[in-house]
Amino acid sequence: MKDYFENLLLKAEISLEKEKLEKMLDFLELLYEKNKVINLTAIREKNGMLEKHFIDSLLLTKVIKDEEKSFIDVGTGAGFPGLVLAIFYPEKEFLLVDSVRKKINFINEVIEKLNLKNVQTSFKRAEELIKGKRETFDCALCRGVANLRIILEYMIPFIKVNGRFLPQKLNLNELDESKNALSKLNSKIENIHKFNLPDSCDERIILEIKKTKKTDEKYPRKTGIPSKKPL
């Protein structure tokens, strides 16, 4: 398994120190075992988990900047991309959020077993967690949670003015319909980064979205509204 992971990292041109690589393999093992008991991910094989979860999360390291120190990952599920990045960047701070308690319980277990000191968790919904956390983070992350115009409303309020939101997407289909949300939330797409996974060659996209001005306090709207009536 270690050889396969090292080979993927090599092909993806991601360098990872030995200690961090071992921690990620420990996380993989915990995920693999727990996934037999509770449904954390539809990917059941270790190889698939390494490429589609670990490497995919690590692609963000090609976009994240040194000066970005505080991160929030909403809808992190079993910890992707946030927990992988927290292992990669022990000097940066991460808040991992998911409204499903059993997922956060699993993440808390991994944090404890791996002795990670830079990760906090919450099982609140994004729309509730925002109280007291407006304009707090340098950077926001979100993978596989909802349509772009919905996650924009969840995430933009959390980041500081001039901060960035780096959602991961499989294609660019949602861009056009997100124009209204981008404008209402004072944010703009600054860059579109395209990658291919190293083994399957599947395309992966990271959008680079900048927040240009403060967010109106009326966003996000009440729990459930952003997904029922997207901007």
Ligand SMILES: C[S@@+](CC[C@H](N)C(=O)[O-])C[C@H]1O[C@@H](n2cnc3c(N)ncnc32)[C@H](O)[C@@H]1O
């Ligand atoms: C398909 S999973 C993706 C998990 C992970 N990011 C990944 O890519 O493997 C989406 C997750 O988002 C969470 N979620 C959806 N809406 C949310 C909200 N408003 N606040 C917090 N979590 C949310 C769900 O509970 C679910 O675990």
